[in-house]
Amino acid sequence: MDDPVLLTGAGGHVGRTVYERLADDYDWRLMYHTQPTEEPEAPYFTGDVQETEDVRPAMADAGTVIHLAGDPRRDAPWRSVLTNNIDGTHTVYELAVECGVERVVFASSNHAVGAFETDERTPEMYRADDEFRLDGTELPRPGNKYGISKATGETMGRYYHDEHGIDVCNIRIGNLNEDHPPIDYERGQAMWLSPRDCAHIHDCALRADYDYEIVYGISDNDRKYYSLERAKDVLGYEPRDNSAEWDGAERISNDL
Amino acid sequence: MDDPVLLTGAGGHVGRTVYERLADDYDWRLMYHTQPTEEPEAPYFTGDVQETEDVRPAMADAGTVIHLAGDPRRDAPWRSVLTNNIDGTHTVYELAVECGVERVVFASSNHAVGAFETDERTPEMYRADDEFRLDGTELPRPGNKYGISKATGETMGRYYHDEHGIDVCNIRIGNLNEDHPPIDYERGQAMWLSPRDCAHIHDCALRADYDYEIVYGISDNDRKYYSLERAKDVLGYEPRDNSAEWDGAERISNDL
Numbered sequence: 001m002d003d004p005v006l007l008t009g010a011g012g013h014v015g016r017t018v019y020e021r022l023a024d025d026y027d028w029r030l031m032y033h034t035q036p037t038e039e040p041e042a043p044y045f046t047g048d049v050q051e052t053e054d055v056r057p058a059m060a061d062a063g064t065v066i067h068l069a070g071d072p073r074r075d076a077p078w079r080s081v082l083t084n085n086i087d088g089t090h091t092v093y094e095l096a097v098e099c100g101v102e103r104v105v106f107a108s109s110n111h112a113v114g115a116f117e118t119d120e121r122t123p124e125m126y127r128a129d130d131e132f133r134l135d136g137t138e139l140p141r142p143g144n145k146y147g148i149s150k151a152t153g154e155t156m157g158r159y160y161h162d163e164h165g166i167d168v169c170n171i172r173i174g175n176l177n178e179d180h181p182p183i184d185y186e187r188g189q190a191m192w193l194s195p196r197d198c199a200h201i202h203d204c205a206l207r208a209d210y211d212y213e214i215v216y217g218i219s220d221n222d223r224k225y226y227s228l229e230r231a232k233d234v235l236g237y238e239p240r241d242n243s244a245e246w247d248g249a250e251r252i253s254n255d256l
Numbered sequence: 257m258d259d260p261v262l263l264t265g266a267g268g269h270v271g272r273t274v275y276e277r278l279a280d281d282y283d284w285r286l287m288y289h290t291q292p293t294e295e296p297e298a299p300y301f302t303g304d305v306q307e308t309e310d311v312r313p314a315m316a317d318a319g320t321v322i323h324l325a326g327d328p329r330r331d332a333p334w335r336s337v338l339t340n341n342i343d344g345t346h347t348v349y350e351l352a353v354e355c356g357v358e359r360v361v362f363a364s365s366n367h368a369v370g371a372f373e374t375d376e377r378t379p380e381m382y383r384a385d386d387e388f389r390l391d392g393t394e395l396p397r398p399g400n401k402y403g404i405s406k407a408t409g410e411t412m413g414r415y416y417h418d419e420h421g422i423d424v425c426n427i428r429i430g431n432l433n434e435d436h437p438p439i440d441y442e443r444g445q446a447m448w449l450s451p452r453d454c455a456h457i458h459d460c461a462l463r464a465d466y467d468y469e470i471v472y473g474i475s476d477n478d479r480k481y482y483s484l485e486r487a488k489d490v491l492g493y494e495p496r497d498n499s500a501e502w503d504g505a506e507r508i509s510n511d512l
Contacts, residue, residue, distance in 0.1 A: 078346055086342065086408075090334055115418035139395060139470075142415045152342075152408045159398045162371035214395075 003063025003102075004029050005206065008049055008092065011036055013176055014107060014198060015068045021199035026206070031058045031069065049088035052095065059092075059099045066202060067092045068107040076146045085149035086156075093160045103167040104157060105205040108214070110174050110191050110226075112151040114143020117187070126186035128222040128244065135227040136172070136214035154214060161212040169205040169235070173198070174218035174226070181221075181243035190223035194241035204235035219243065259319025259358075260285050261462065264305055264348065267292055269432055270363060270454060271324050277455035282462070287314045287325065305344035308351065315348075315355045322458060323348045324363040332402045341405035342412075349416045359423040360413060361461040364470070366430050366447050366482075368407040370399020373443070382442035384478040384500065391483040392428070392470035410470060417468040425461040425491070429454075430474035430482070437477075437499035446479035450497035460491035475499065 009015045010030035019028065019040070028042035035046055047054025049069035059065065069092075070085040089106070096104055113134055117125065125132045140151035150172075157168035174191030175182060176198050182188025193201075197219045205215075213234055216226035222244035231237035265271045266286035275284065275296070284298035291302055303310025305325035315321065325348075326341040345362070352360055369390055373381065381388045396407035406428075413424035430447030431438060432454050438444025449457075453475045461471075469490055472482035478500035487493035 078350075082338070082343060082346075087338060090338070094334075115415065118418075137395070139393070140411050140414065141418060142411060143418075145415070148408070148412055148415055151411045152404070155396050155398060155407045155411075156404055158396065159371065159401070159404055162374075162397060162399075 002027070004061050006031060006059050006062035006065045006101075007068065008055075008058075008065065009033075009068030009070065009072075009107070010040070010044065012068055012072055013178075014173060017176060017195045017198045018066065018068075018202045021196065022203055025203065029058055029062055031055065033069065048084075050083055050091050052091055055091055055095050056099075059095050059101065062099065062101055064103040064105070064206060065092060065096060065101055066105045066107075066206070070107075070149070071146070074111055074144055074146050076144075076149075078145050081145050081149035085146070086152050089153040089156055093156060093166070096160065096166055097164045101166065103169075103206075104160070105202060106153055106157055106168065106170045107150075108154050108170040108172045109147060109150040110172055110216075111143050111147030112140045112154065112172055113138065114147050115141035117143070123186050125225045126190040126223055130225065132225050133227045134216070134225060136216060136230050158212055167210060167212070169208075169210060169213045169215065171201060171205060171215055171217040172226070174216070181246050186223065189243040190221055190225055191218050192221055192241070192243040193217055194219045194239075197239045197241050200239070201231060201235065201237050204231070204237045208235045210234050258283070260317050262287060262315050262318035262321045262357075263324065264311075264314075264321065265289075265324030265326065265328075265363070266296070266300065268324055268328060269434075270429060273432060273451045273454045274322065274324075274458045277452065278459055281459065285314055285318055287311065289325065304340075306339055306347050308347055311347055311351050312355075315351050315357065318355065318357055320359040320361070320462060321348060321352060321357055322361045322363075322462070326363075326405070327402070330367055330400055330402050332400075332405075334401050337401050337405035341402070342408050345409040345412055349412060349422070352422055353416065353420050357422065359425075359462075360416070361458060362409055362413055362424065362426045363406075364410050364426040364428045365403060365406040366428055366472075367399050367403030368396045368410065368428055369394065370403050371397035373399070379442050381481045382446040382479055386481065388481050389483045390472070390481060392472060392486050414468060423466060424468045425464075425466060426470045427457060427461060427473040428470065428482070430472070437502050442479065445499040446477055446481055447474045448477055448497070448499040449473055450475045450495075453495045453497050456495070457487060457491065457493050460487070460493045464491045466490050 045058035301314035
């Protein structure tokens with residue numbers, strides 16, 4: 001883990017959360033879509049993630065990549081997710097092979113399985129006494145085109161793992177909400193990922209020993225309908241937060 | 257089933273096999289990539305499957321689509337499968353919604369799961385006494401970029417089924433070999449799909465009652481490592497051929 005770690009999508013919500021909390025723990029390379037407003041301390045690069053020539057210099061000396069870049073909008077149009085997310089992830093994996101990267105941690109999403117939330121299951125499935133669980137072995141059921149692009153990224157990772165031996169961990173990230181869990185939003189409380197749990201699960205994915213994984217990235221919420229077993233067993237993930245325990249006053253994100 | 261059936265990729269190997277054997281059974285609309293050398297009897301169209309304006313007139317009055325169009329090469333480069341296969345399938349599904357199509361039968365492929373054929377499992381898994389089976393509930397493991405594009409098409413179909421209520425049947429087509437099973441090629445014998453079984457499984461997928469399915473499209477080969485249970489149970493598929501029964505003389509494809 002001495003090789004530099006490239007973080008794509010460093011300017012996004014997850015990227016900032018990961019970098020801010022793990023800044024001193026790794027030798028980072030940061031890739032932004034546009035020039036960051038504040039100059040980061042780590043070496044950084046800007047460009048389009050689907051453009052090989054933009055990504056290559058950022059990945060040149062990296063041993064691991066956390067790939068978060070892409071259009072993050074749940075209602076992103078097809079053309080954008082086709083280019084930024086699907087083609088972008090292909091560019092990242094192709095360069096990972098070229099650059100000898102040994103591991104890719106991929107930001108997948110709850111939206112890759114959003115259509116499991118059927119009218120018949122909701123809102124009951126968002127509640128603490130409901131026992132419905134997804135565990136990462138299920139086939140994807142995207143709830144939108146963004147979700148299609150994330151499921152495709154997972155499948156692509158499977159190919160690069162099988163064909164090129166790259167370790168791949170796909171984290172189906174829930175709802176990263178700063179400061180406090182979503183309020184008056186059962187679904188959001190079910191899949192809340194606190195900032196410190198977000199940084200922690202990415203830290204785990206950088207350190208643990210695995211081949212190809214699909215795990216859910218949420219806090220240990222009473223309301224959860226995603227199993228955390230795989231993340232705990234394989235990554236050693238130990239979530240500290242639970243949306244049910246937020247008392248309406250404490251600002252969890254500041255509690256490092 | 258009185259509405260016209262659009263067949264995309266009508267000029268390809270599977271397309272010709274399906275159309276030739278079922279020509280009289282449906283009111284076909286045929287879509288070719290390039291002008292067919294022989295004028296077909298059914299109304300036909302030419303164009304690029306990813307181009308909305310090319311596909312729209314072909315789909316205008318269709319109630320069902322058999323979507324076979326795409327780059328069929330197992331070693332097709334990423335740029336081609338991204339455009340022809342992934343973006344092309346999106347165009348087909350978007351127009352299916354626009355045109356009120358009720359059912360899409362999608363030509364998926366054995367290559368969507370080709371990487372299950374690991375060094376540890378082969379060649380034993382290709383043999384009649386081996387009990388390894390894939391049944392369509394497993395997560396994809398593409399063996400090439402073509403396979404990534406086919407797995408993506410399956411996931412896309414899941415979205416259009418869940419979101420728009422379109423019946424979707426993904427057929428993971430094996431090795432359609434004319435005249436006889438592959439010779440001196442165990443893998444090909446394991447996944448042989450005879451021409452008459454090929455036409456029959458597509459006929460079944462047009463007539464059966466289902467929501468969203470992933471089935472394997474091969475003949476009932478002794479060597480198979482794909483389960484045919486789902487195709488038999490849901491589609492009523494009754495394969496007639498078996499690569500083990502070919503005696504080296506009979507030309508099975510002519511035995512209608």
